[in-house]
Amino acid sequence: MTYDNTMPRLAFFLVIFSAGSLIIHRDARADLNADLSFLTSDELQGRSSIDPTIHLAAQFLAERFEQIGLDTNLFDGGPLQSVDIPIGRQIGDVAKNYLLATGDSGRDALELAKDFTPMAIGVASGQAEAEMIWVGYGVQAEKLQYDDYAGVDVRGKIVVMLRKEPGPENPDSPFDGKENTRHAFFQTKVATAIDAGAIGIILVNDSASTERMIAQVESRRQAEVQRREAIEKQLTQLPAEAINIRKKLEDQLNLARESYQSLELEVQTARDGLMGMSEAGDQPQGGQVPSIDPNTNKKTRLPPVPVIAVSRPIADRWVQLATAANGGESRTLKQVTQRIDTTFQPDSFAIPGIRAKMQVDLTAAIVPSPNVIGTLEGAGELSDETIVIGAHYDHVGTGGYGSLAPGTVAVHNGADDNASGTAVMLRVAECLSKSLPSIPNRRRVVFIAFTGEERGLLGSQHYVEQPRFPITKTVAMINMDMVGRLLDNELTVYGTESADVMDTILDEANSKAGFKLDRIGSGYGPSDHASFYGAGVPVLFFFTGLHSDYHRPSDDFEKLNLDGMRRITDMICQVSERLATIPERPVYNQTENNVQIRRQLTVFMGVQLSQQPAEVVFSSILADGPAEAAGLLAGDRLVAVGGKPITQLDALFEQLRRRSPGDKLPLEVRRGDEVLKLDVTLRAR
Numbered sequence: 288m289t290y291d292n293t294m295p296r297l298a299f300f301l302v303i304f305s306a307g308s309l310i311i312h313r314d315a316r317a318d319l320n321a322d323l324s325f326l327t328s329d330e331l332q333g334r335s336s337i338d339p340t341i342h343l344a345a346q347f348l349a350e351r352f353e354q355i356g357l358d359t360n361l362f363d364g365g366p367l368q369s370v371d372i373p374i375g376r377q378i379g380d381v382a383k384n385y386l387l388a389t390g391d392s393g394r395d396a397l398e399l400a401k402d403f404t405p406m407a408i409g410v411a412s413g414q415a416e417a418e419m420i421w422v423g424y425g426v427q428a429e430k431l432q433y434d435d436y437a438g439v440d441v442r443g444k445i446v447v448m449l450r451k452e453p454g455p456e457n458p459d460s461p462f463d464g465k466e467n468t469r470h471a472f473f474q475t476k477v478a479t480a481i482d483a484g485a486i487g488i489i490l491v492n493d494s495a496s497t498e499r500m501i502a503q504v505e506s507r508r509q510a511e512v513q514r515r516e517a518i519e520k521q522l523t524q525l526p527a528e529a530i531n532i533r534k535k536l537e538d539q540l541n542l543a544r545e546s547y548q549s550l551e552l553e554v555q556t557a558r559d560g561l562m563g564m565s566e567a568g569d570q571p572q573g574g575q576v577p578s579i580d581p582n583t584n585k586k587t588r589l590p591p592v593p594v595i596a597v598s599r600p601i602a603d604r605w606v607q608l609a610t611a612a613n614g615g616e617s618r619t620l621k622q623v624t625q626r627i628d629t630t631f632q633p634d635s636f637a638i639p640g641i642r643a644k645m646q647v648d649l650t651a652a653i654v655p656s657p658n659v660i661g662t663l664e665g666a667g668e669l670s671d672e673t674i675v676i677g678a679h680y681d682h683v684g685t686g687g688y689g690s691l692a693p694g695t696v697a698v699h700n701g702a703d704d705n706a707s708g709t710a711v712m713l714r715v716a717e718c719l720s721k722s723l724p725s726i727p728n729r730r731r732v733v734f735i736a737f738t739g740e741e742r743g744l745l746g747s748q749h750y751v752e753q754p755r756f757p758i759t760k761t762v763a764m765i766n767m768d769m770v771g772r773l774l775d776n777e778l779t780v781y782g783t784e785s786a787d788v789m790d791t792i793l794d795e796a797n798s799k800a801g802f803k804l805d806r807i808g809s810g811y812g813p814s815d816h817a818s819f820y821g822a823g824v825p826v827l828f829f830f831t832g833l834h835s836d837y838h839r840p841s842d843d844f845e846k847l848n849l850d851g852m853r854r855i856t857d858m859i860c861q862v863s864e865r866l867a868t869i870p871e872r873p874v875y876n877q878t879e880n881n882v883q884i885r886r887q888l889t890v891f892m893g894v895q896l897s898q899q900p901a902e903v904v905f906s907s908i909l910a911d912g913p914a915e916a917a918g919l920l921a922g923d924r925l926v927a928v929g930g931k932p933i934t935q936l937d938a939l940f941e942q943l944r945r946r947s948p949g950d951k952l953p954l955e956v957r958r959g960d961e962v963l964k965l966d967v968t969l970r971a972r
Contacts, residue, residue, distance in 0.1 A: 318717065319710055319849060319856075322351065326680070326706035327844045330514065330539065333699040334706075335684030336372050336656040336738045336745075339542055344680055348659040348736045351713055356720045357661030357734060361755055367657040370749045372739050375569035376407040376649040383412075383648035386489075386595055388605075390641040401556070402601050405647040406490065408473055408567040409594025414646035415445055415487030419638040421609060422446045423627050424453055425476045427483075428468075431461050435633045442484030445643050447602065448476060450493045450562075454628045461631060473567035481574040481589045487645055488594045490567065491602040492560035494621070500557040503696040507685065508550040510698075515543040559598035564649075567594070593647045609638040656681070658746045659736040660755060663719060665867075667728035673756045674866050675733045675764040675824075676715055676859075677747065677815055678708030679740030683838055689741045691838040702844045704837060707771025708829075709736055711856050718860040723867060730867045731756065737815050740768075747815035751822045758822050763866045763873050765859060766816035766828040769837075772887065773851025777803045778858075779830045779885045782816060784808030786825035786873035793827075796861040800854060805885060809878040825873045829859060832887035835947075886944040890969035892952070894919065898936045905956070917967040919956065926955040926962055943969075 325331075325347055332340045349366045352359050359366035378384055378399070386403045388395040397403045423435040425448030433453065452471040454460030462468050469475050473490075480488050492500070518540045525533055574589030603620035611617035613636055618626075627634050659680070665672065682701030683689035690699060700706070716734050723729050733756060739745030751758060763786070783789045783806040790806070797804055810820035816828040831851070836842040866873070893912020897904045903925040908915050925933050928942045930953070946952060948971035956963050 319714055319852060322710040322713055323702065323706055323844055323847065323849075326709060327700040327702045329698050329700070330517075331700075333684040333686075334680060334682040334701060335688075336681040336740075336742060337374050337654040338684050339546075341656055341681060341738065343539065343542075345657045345659050345736075345738075348680060348709070348713075349661075352659065352661035352716070352734065355661070355713070355716045357663060357716060359661045361660055361662070366660050368660055368750065368753075368755070369655045369657055370738055370746050371653045372656045372742060372745055374652045374654055375565040376411065377564070377652035378405070379412070379648035379650040383646050385644075385646055386597070387644040388641050389644070390608075397597070397601060401559075401561070401598070403595050403597045404561055404564055405649055406562070406567050406594040406596055407565045407569040407649060408477055408572050408591075409488065409647060410571055410591040411649045412647065413591075413593045414644070415593050416644040417443055417445045417486055417642070419489070419605070419641060419643050420444045420446050420635065421606060421623075421638055422448050422480070422635045423623075423633050424449045424451065424470075425480055426452050426470045427479050428462070428470050433461075433631065433633065435635050436479075436483050437633060437635075439635045439637065440484075441480070443486055444484075445487035445489060445645065446480050446483075446485045447489040447491065447597075447605065447638065448480070449491050449624060450496055453631050455493060456495050457628065474572045475575075477567075477572040477591075477594060478575040481572075481592055482576040485592065487592055487643070489602075489643070489645075490562060490594065490596040491620070492562050492596070492599060494560075494599075494624070497557070497560035497599065500560070501554070504550060504553045504557045506696050508547065508554060510685075511543055511547045511550060515540065515547060518543060556598075559600055561598040562596040566596075593645050595645055595647065605638050605641065608641065609636055612639045613637070656738040656746075658738055658750055660750075661716070661734050662755075663716075663723055663732040663734075665729050665731035666724075666726070669728050669730045669868070669870075671760055672730045672872065673733055673761045674730050674863065675735060675761060675819065676712060676767075676863055677735040677737055677764065678712040678767040679705050679737040679746065679815055680709040681738050681741050681746075682706075683741055686840075689838055692840060695840060697840040699838065699840050700843055702842050702847055703769045703771040703831075703834070704842060705740070705768050706844075707769060707847060707852060708767035711767050711770055711852055711859065712736065714853075714856045715859050715863060718856070719863060719867070722860070722864055726868055728868065728870070730762065732863065732867055740815055744813075744815055744818050747818035751818045758819075758824065761819070761824050764816055764819035764824050764826045765863055765866070766814055766819075766826065767855075767859065768814040768828065768830060769833075770829050770831050770855050771847040771852055772831045772834055773848045773855065774832065774887050775803070776801070777805055777832070777888075778855065779805040779807065779832060781807040781812050781828035781830065781882065782810040782820065782826040782878075784878050785810035785820060785827075785876055787876065788869065788871075788873045789825065789827060792862055792865045792869075795865065796858045799861070800858040802854075802858065807882065807885070809880065809882045811878070811880045812882040813884060823875050825875050827862065829855060830885065831855075832885050834887050835889065888940065888944050889972055890943055890946050890948055890950070891972045892943070892967055892969065896936060896939070899924075902934055903936055903939055913967050913970050917954075917965045918963075919954075919965060919967070920958065923956040923958050923963075926957050928955075929953050930955075 386397045452462045458464045571591035573591045580587040606620045607617045737746035810826045816826040820826045893909040893914045895907040897906040905923045952967040
């Protein structure tokens with residue numbers, strides 16, 4: 288099924304909600320499609336855990352839990368467990384964030400968020416007052432014989448510098464053409480200024496970054512216009528009796544309007560080139576040159592100083608005043624920058640007649656975001672024990688943090704990551720809600736849709752630290768993350784050695800499911816099960832593999848293998864029911880913490896392979912395939928890949944999983960008594 292995110296959503300809502308009730312009546316096959324359609328829709332804006340739309344997704348999951356029949360009276364009468372998501376820094380005391388420029392014409396008080404922004408890369412709380420020195424790009428590159436600090440003394444001064452490095456758009460720039468060298472990094476620039484003796488730093492956006500910022504904000508604004516118009520159209524088509532649907536759409540419309548108004552302000556800020564608070568990083572940067580602390584006689588580095596970004600119009604005013612006052616013709620910021628970019632010669636100077644006074648006061652910024660939790664109560668002798676079945680429902684929003692499509696502003700719908708796991712969890716809940724109540728001795732089953740996974744397993748770690756039911760009585764955790772791309776019938780399961788019973792339970796379930804199971808013993812890994820395993824809970828983590836759409840806008844609904852997801856659902860239902868009812872509690876085992884996430888096999892060699900007792904043999908070579916083109920012959924025996932000895936098929940496939948179409952696979956093969964080196968250019972499967 289292909290879901291068109293531009294189509295009106297009215298039909299979908301009418302499937303889910305009747306006019307006067309939130310009760311959902313759908314057949315089991317439709318559930319998976321409908322849940323995925325909503326979770327992957329553009330209206331959720333990529334389900335970022337810090338975006339207001341995460342609450343729409345949470346409300347949807349809460350209602351689904353209720354419809355399934357789970358107990359959701361868990362936190363103040365509801366299913367939502369609030370999780371604090373740190374997002375860097377925010378303004379503390381507004382009165383303690385200012386930038387004053389005092390000159391012959393008086394004092395100019397710049398406006399916070401319009402003319403200047405305190406930057407998180409600087410000290411969280413501090414002030415500086417001094418004369419200002421323009422230092423171009425703020426670069427010291429000895430090997431390139433370039434030094435913006437040559438000829439100016441910045442000790443005890445506030446430096447003003449441009450973002451990037453000389454000639455950032457020039458492919459012939461000695462600074463590695465259009466690629467950034469380390470001299471362009473904010474951390475390097477700030478550290479260089481501090482080591483040169485600056486007591487404060489003022490950053491100015493470069494013109495190319497400003498243009499990109501404008502384009503990105505305009506794109507987001509246009510997307511909000513389309514979103515608002517789509518909701519308004521849906522409202523006009525609603526029947527009068529559709530009260531619940533109307534309320535939901537009106538709430539979404541209000542969110543869209545608020546977002547648009549916010550973006551209107553962002554557009555003007557972008558046009559002025561004013562950087563965001565965390566745009567240079569959210570960790571304070573000090574100096575890099577070691578020095579000796581006179582008080583302790585130990586090696587140390589200079590501490591962070593206040594860092595502020597100003598708009599380009601403000602910087603332009605200062606540069607024009609300075610160039611005129613220094614005895615020459617007044618030059619604009621653009622002219623000064625162009626001179627540096629074309630000559631690759633520094634152009635640094637004092638800004639006479641203006642004294643700057645700056646203060647910053649920043650605090651940690653926190654956004655609340657909910658875990659969504661529902662339970663099936665236990666019964667009999669096992670009722671005080673718990674198993675957790677979970678999947679994270681957050682993703683990476685519209686790009687930026689977590690996205691692997693740098694510079695892209697587009698909805699990342701996260702169909703596989705992890706709408707797939709969330710939808711499968713809902714189906715497992717439906718399955719167990721029907722099968723478990725008839726079993727007299729059973730454990731409590733807690734279903735959790737985690738937030739904050741993409742920001743460091745924050746939702747699952749929060750639950751482990753503040754569990755609704757004791758972690759000491761939690762006997763197992765099952766995690767589903769990226770289970771939507773089943774390929775070649777291969778299903779990877781992590782945690783098979785986290786308890787002795789896990790392999791047996793998997794064997795029982797797979798005798799019916801018939802997957803090619805790739806078993807990874809370790810209970811660790813970069814998903815929510817790791818939080819539980821670290822707390823002593825045995826785990827199983829179901830996964831169909833990484834792919835090229837991971838954390839990109841292309842991870843969409845139509846690429847999901849729905850039949851594969853249904854089969855995975857059936858298997859997890861069997862595994863879950865067994866863990867909920869076996870008399871003996873699974874015993875936790877410690878495993879190695881060296882997990883590598885398995886990629887899907889995306890390349891084609893054009894061979895048939897045979898596993899011999901101590902070697903891999905190429906039993907046949909396909910005509911017109913990559914292996915034939917490289918000169919491989921049937922009967923060749925594999926010696927090594929990339930210099931690494933290979934004796935097992937699994938080891939060869941692991942090497943292939945690390946490759947992409949177009950890569951060369953360097954082989955050593957034995958042909959008779961001779962060892963040959965051949966490069967196979969891999970093709971897409």
